[in-house]
Amino acid sequence: MRATPEGVPVLPPLLDRFSRKFSGPLLDRIDLAVSVQPVAVETWSCETRGESSAAVRRRVEACREVQEARHAVRGSRTNGTVRSGTAELLRELTPEAATFLTRAAERLSLSGRAIGKACRVARTIADLAGERRVTPPHAAEALQYRLSGFGAKGDST
Numbered sequence: 001m002r003a004t005p006e007g008v009p010v011l012p013p014l015l016d017r018f019s020r021k022f023s024g025p026l027l028d029r030i031d032l033a034v035s036v037q038p039v040a041v042e043t044w045s046c047e048t049r050g051e052s053s054a055a056v057r058r059r060v061e062a063c064r065e066v067q068e069a070r071h072a073v074r075g076s077r078t079n080g081t082v083r084s085g086t087a088e089l090l091r092e093l094t095p096e097a098a099t100f101l102t103r104a105a106e107r108l109s110l111s112g113r114a115i116g117k118a119c120r121v122a123r124t125i126a127d128l129a130g131e132r133r134v135t136p137p138h139a140a141e142a143l144q145y146r147l148s149g150f151g152a153k154g155d156s157t
Helices: 013-019 053-074 086-091 095-108 112-128 136-144
Strands: none
Touching: 053 112, 086 095, 086 112, 095 112, 095 136, 112 136
């Protein structure tokens, strides 16, 4: 994808036309969008390694156990499946994180569904980090995973 000198992505005409066919409410149902850049061949063979798959698996399993224990009384298993209103989800964040997310929602014109998704994702990020409370950095990271720049012009995406 090309970008302007300021770093703003520029969609090729065909992709731009295709992306305008999606509405904000449809895109609000997507929890995470991660852009992956190509990796240079030299990087594949370097000696430094990231976190092992086994370590990631242990962290994810521990996260799921925490979520299952938290949501057992609600009949849900994970943050993504819990059925709560946006107001209830915001109450689970620290006051600073809730204020941050509310202000961001106003600036970005996010729908209630998008705010709820961001709350759930922020809760999961905190769980993966082993944190009991959802703080502004967790909320900020959750917002970074939103699918933005895709959809009809003027939409809340």
